[in-house]
Amino acid sequence: MHHFQYKGHDLYAEDVAIKDIVAKIGSPFYVYSQATLERHFRAMDEAFATVSHTICYSMKANSNLAVVKNFVNLGGGVDIVSGGELYRALKAGASPSKVVYSGVGKKDDEIEYALNTGILMFNVESEQELTRISEIANRMGRKAGIAIRVNPDVDPQTHPYITTGLKNAKFGITIDRAIEEYRRAKGLPGIEILGIDCHIGSQLTKVSPFVDAIKKLKNVIGKLKEMGISLTYFDLGGGLGIQYNDEAPPLPADYGSEIIKETKDLGMHLIFEPGRNLVGNAGILVAKTLYIKHRDEKNFIVIDAGMNDLARPALYGSFHGIKPVVKNQDGTITADIVGPICESGDFLAKDREVPMFKQGDLMAFMSAGAYGFAMSSSYNSRPRVAEVMVKGNKFEVIRERETVEDLMKGEKVPSFL
Numbered sequence: 512m513h514h515f516q517y518k519g520h521d522l523y524a525e526d527v528a529i530k531d532i533v534a535k536i537g538s539p540f541y542v543y544s545q546a547t548l549e550r551h552f553r554a555m556d557e558a559f560a561t562v563s564h565t566i567c568y569s570m571k572a573n574s575n576l577a578v579v580k581n582f583v584n585l586g587g588g589v590d591i592v593s594g595g596e597l598y599r600a601l602k603a604g605a606s607p608s609k610v611v612y613s614g615v616g617k618k619d620d621e622i623e624y625a626l627n628t629g630i631l632m633f634n635v636e637s638e639q640e641l642t643r644i645s646e647i648a649n650r651m652g653r654k655a656g657i658a659i660r661v662n663p664d665v666d667p668q669t670h671p672y673i674t675t676g677l678k679n680a681k682f683g684i685t686i687d688r689a690i691e692e693y694r695r696a697k698g699l700p701g702i703e704i705l706g707i708d709c710h711i712g713s714q715l716t717k718v719s720p721f722v723d724a725i726k727k728l729k730n731v732i733g734k735l736k737e738m739g740i741s742l743t744y745f746d747l748g749g750g751l752g753i754q755y756n757d758e759a760p761p762l763p764a765d766y767g768s769e770i771i772k773e774t775k776d777l778g779m780h781l782i783f784e785p786g787r788n789l790v791g792n793a794g795i796l797v798a799k800t801l802y803i804k805h806r807d808e809k810n811f812i813v814i815d816a817g818m819n820d821l822a823r824p825a826l827y828g829s830f831h832g833i834k835p836v837v838k839n840q841d842g843t844i845t846a847d848i849v850g851p852i853c854e855s856g857d858f859l860a861k862d863r864e865v866p867m868f869k870q871g872d873l874m875a876f877m878s879a880g881a882y883g884f885a886m887s888s889s890y891n892s893r894p895r896v897a898e899v900m901v902k903g904n905k906f907e908v909i910r911e912r913e914t915v916e917d918l919m920k921g922e923k924v925p926s927f928l
């Protein structure tokens with residue numbers, strides 16, 4: 512059951528017509544379906560129902576409090592990458608005992624904050640970070656639970672910018688160094704070894720790279736056992752892809768059964784850090800047609816949302832389906848869908864055949880719930896757009912549209928000017 516669908520000519524999110532949201536708050540905005548968020552979380556959770564596990568939502572994909580809270584209510588933990596995300600996670604009611612902290616550049620104050628909060632574990636990404644966490648925890652009289660993020664040198668077969676588990680990527684500790692670092696961790700004050708972690712990339716459309724990574728990590732786990740280091744948690748990161756266009760990623764249930772098959776002999780508690788899979792297809796971006804420009808060889812549809820609102824097409828050349836909010840167009844047009852930003856890279860679609868949008872027509876960019884609002888900026892002094900959540904026939908603004916005053920907060924002209 513799809514929660515963004517047409518009823519007659521009108522596009523709906525659950526039982527709310529998108530045009531009714533526009534009538535109330537204008538455009539552009541992101542809108543998320545609560546039912547879809549819940550269904551996606553449950554699908555992932557149920558895929559691992561037969562084994563001990565925690566789904567730690569990777570909140571970088573969409574850190575809106577309401578979205579995080581929704582997963583927390585369903586029993587989810589959270590994968591964070593900054594002190595800011597930890598703050599938001601706690602505000603959303605996340606239990607610190609279900610928080611894992613990844614990221615290559617954890618700062619001292621962030622480490623202290625996480626230790627004070629009592630998070631489950633740090634996914635340690637470098638030799639120096641391990642030392643730093645030990646020093647800080649020791650000074651604070653705390654124990655830091657850690658997993659080493661092992662970079663298994665596996666090709667996830669996805670976009671190069673979102674490939675993280677190849678040995679030339681900045682992420683994690685290379686697999687040939689991992690054993691040595693565990694040995695060192697064992698002797699460090701303030702450190703409690705809890706697990707092992709990897710995250711090989713994002714938008715994976717096959718299970719085989721995950722299985723390859725598991726096999727490599729199992730080898731490390733076996734060697735650690737021989738050294739008397741036994742681990743409780745196996746964190747496999749996130750990365751399971753979604754359908755944007757014609758991809759056919761595995762269903763969570765199939766991903767789950769393959770992973771359970773590979774890991775069940777370990778008897779470890781599994782942790783997953785899905786981001787995109789939970790939120791990507793639960794959100795759309797709604798925008799309005801401002802102008803249509805016809806050239807000899809090219810058409811442009813200028814809309815009121817730009818690369819600052821949805822950066823993925825400009826950054827990765829990624830595809831988002833486009834649908835009219837009200838189907839009343841005759842025929843189609845092939846055009847670039849562009850925003851108001853002063854950059855040629857400001858496009859949301861290139862040479863795309865779309866309905867013959869007219870001035871004032873509304874359009875929806877599908878599959879925009881992950882890395883959409885979260886990566887938006889205020890470039891060109893464009894306040895960030897509103898976010899809305901729908902549940903059944905109700906909708907609420909879950910983040911107000913920014914104002915220019917919001918953007919200028921803390922900015923000032925110095926006394927010498």
Ligand SMILES: Cc1ncc(COP(=O)(O)O)c(C=O)c1O
Pocket residue numbers: 569572590613614675710712713714748749750751784785786787788881
């Ligand atoms: C460490 C870590 N965990 C989880 C994720 C979530 O990835 P995805 O949104 O592909 O599930 C990412 C981003 O790729 C990540 O870097």
Ligand SMILES: N[C@@H](CCCC[NH3+])C(=O)O
Pocket residue numbers: 571673713714823881882886
């Ligand atoms: N921002 C990327 C995903 C990055 C994954 C973060 N580790 C995207 O929009 O596809």
